[in-house]
Amino acid sequence: MGRAERSVLIIGLGVLGLVVLAVVAALALGSTEPTRFPEGSPEDVLQRYLIAVEEGRAEEAYDHLSARAREDMSFRDFSRYVATAGQYPSERRVRIDRAVGDGDRVTLYLTVEFFYGSGIDFNRSTYERPVRMVREDGVWKVDEPLTVL
The missing domain is CATH 1.20.5 (Single alpha-helices involved in coiled-coils or other helix-helix interfaces)
Structure with a gap:
């Protein structure tokens, strides 16, 4: 040769x-396309909350929090968190795997995957994260200020 x-x-x-x-x-x-959930469902509300945080829309995200969650974190502190959330972008995918509970309380179980590196050094880290949801006045709300996901 x-x-x-x-x-x-x-x-x-x-x-x-x-x-x-x-x-x-x-x-x-x-797939990069988000899953579509029935409007107003706990999954839909959580998805809209996460997108609002990711896109820096603090007021919209805060509206998705329950009264208890808003007591845990003031809007001022929450808006600071949202403002810094997009400063350190990472390749992340959040998948809602299942919902457990009924009535006015549900826990959504998420699988969170982080992707980092490239080529041969491409890595993936995965963990499960439960998120409490509560129905207030007929509307589902995120029952904790998700500042770490």
Whole structure:
């Protein structure tokens, strides 16, 4: 095999390697489209809360908190948290796996995945996080000021 043929082979293998890495990353990250939940459901309210926080809309997010959660954290403190939440972006995916409970109290169990690195150093960290939801005046509310997720 001549020098030119080896160069073409090496380039071809490099391109193939990059394609394989791209496919693995795409499969690991999954779909970027959020799941749609029935309007007004605990899952829908939590999803809207998380999106509002992510997009820096503190007032909207705070409206999704229960009276108890608002007692735990003033709007002033909450808005500071929301303002800093987007300063340190990370690749994160939050999936609502299941709801446990009935009546006016439900716990949603989330799987939170963080993705970091790239190529060969691509890593994923996963953990489960319960979130309490409560129905107040017929509307579902997040029953804790989720400042860490």
